[in-house]
Amino acid sequence: EIVLTQSPATLSLSPGERATLSCRASQSVRDYLAWYQQKPGQAPRLLIYNGISRATGIPARFSGSGSGTDFTLTISSLDPEDFAVYYCQHRSNWPFTFGGGTKVEIK
């Protein structure tokens, strides 16, 4: 099973700041990696797929980069609605797994 390790566990930032979230895989997942946003009481929302592609309706301030074992989600300028938990997920081989999450909180 491929383990995805996200860092940091918590990111404390102010609105308007840049957020950089990391996801590292225990072995290569090629570019088969997605990022999701989850707010309290809600289902996850797909943001980025195949490492770099924005999902339908996702604002341009969200961008993804990386391939192989190291991936980054960047939020260029935090909007108040962006404070949430972010998960990475791979679909390189079964079982597909999620990272442990990064909470982006208001500083």
Added chain:
Amino acid sequence: QVQLQESGPGLVKPSETLSLTCTVSGGSISSSFWSWIRQPPGKGLEWLGYISYSGSTNYNPSLKSRLTISVDTSRNHFSLRLSSVTAADTAVYYCATYDHSNYLAYWGQGTLVTVSS
């Protein structure tokens, strides 16, 4: 726009079988792949398994012996059965499916299942 809705008991006794159904609207279950994901309270996400429109399945090895996912194309829904539950199976259970990206773009709202006597 595909919409998903989970239904089933919110409370299950230890050692019994947890059963949930996901009803699909706005799309046909006779295409794509249909998944179950769970999230224990305050914790992360675990992909339990998925079923294709043709009925082929893939289960998380951690649950393989206890988990069954089935699809009913006539009712446009798919189901999960998890046997011999314990308190560790207490979680919000989500059903979800792909869009063109082949990632989980459509999710149900989730249903909390508590395992307790």
